[in-house]
Amino acid sequence: MENVISPRSxxxxxxxKGQYLKVIDPQGEQVSDIYCFNQSNKSEFLSSGRTLDYNEGIHFGKGSLLYSNQSNIMLEIVEDTVESHDFLLTPCxxxxxxxxYPDETPVPGCHGNLVSALSPYDIPEHFIGTTFNIFMNVKLDENGKISVLPPTSKAGDFTIFKAHMDLIVGLTACSAGESNNFSYKPINYVISDQN
Amino acid sequence: MENVISPRSxxxxxxxKGQYLKVIDPQGEQVSDIYCFNQSNKSEFLSSGRTLDYNEGIHFGKGSLLYSNQSNIMLEIVEDTVESHDFLLTPCxxxxxxxxYPDETPVPGCHGNLVSALSPYDIPEHFIGTTFNIFMNVKLDENGKISVLPPTSKAGDFTIFKAHMDLIVGLTACSAGESNNFSYKPINYVISDQN
Incomplete structure (x- = not known):
């Protein structure tokens, strides 16, 4: 079953453990933030710093492993038609x-949407750190300056993650203009036992 | 008064708020990890992702602001003779x-040393995220691969931080071989009301 996350939610x-999560960009150029917790210990959560350290790099694609703050593998990317993701920046x-965007009315953003979506699991707001930002196109120039460019994902592109432990997962359709080429689209996802 | 942090501790x-913290590399080529908490709300702590976002880059020096997970300024770099620091990687x-280092006997590392040092303030281990790694020389190549090089800091080099709120601070003399050109040295620091 393909589930739909409405724009900006x-x-x-x-x-x-062992299940697959397929995250699909149905229309193209749309970012989705993911964050997750060990189902049996919510003090263990996704860690950008640990993952960058073990990955020895900031680029992710098929075969990449995403680690927890306790150095355990939470997710593995097993298929990826995009291979352009960000793990530097916090959710909007x-x-x-x-x-x-000082001229816009502030919206909850992915952070606020994750807080709400994860509240049934009693996840405190401050446990939500730097998300893995699927399809987000972040470039660094030679001086280390960050640019956020339109995603390279086209309609139907996807990334498939395999869970390496039982997880509580939060997933969004990103709300930030710059990250999504200033148009807010849905994100689809499928959970399955077989890839 | 110049305080000394012994090697690997x-x-x-x-x-x-308003006080200055001068972190000195007395012998050169030695990294020091810093992490901090809002003294009146320990759920507010230093955030790499928020800081990279607002800094719009991964390089830090005089004038750089370090933000909390609640988007408040915690520290400002007001003087800096090195301007080569890392805010991507978790403490060792x-x-x-x-x-x-699978052939070495594991040591607590900066993470373990911060856990111990911050225990009098009842800081839970999982609140300690990606530290700001003073003098740590991390390079990214054009493919996003990370290299950890010897620090460029020479004996007597320093960075001065100004506190923008009342803080609990953890500070280390880093324990990891690669980060310190494989020799473990002390870190000195001075707290003062005037710069």
């Missing part, structure tokens, strides 16, 4: 909207 | 030692 679900939030 | 202290830990 988020959802949550559990994923069993009311605060980042005020900073980057 | 850590300490903690409070810093009042027993787990990262096992991964990167």
């Amino acid at each position: 988020g959802t949550s679900f559990t994923l069993k 939030s009311k605060d980042t909207f005020k900073h980057f | 850590g300490t903690s202290f409070t810093l009042k 830990s027993k787990d990262t030692f096992k991964h990167f």
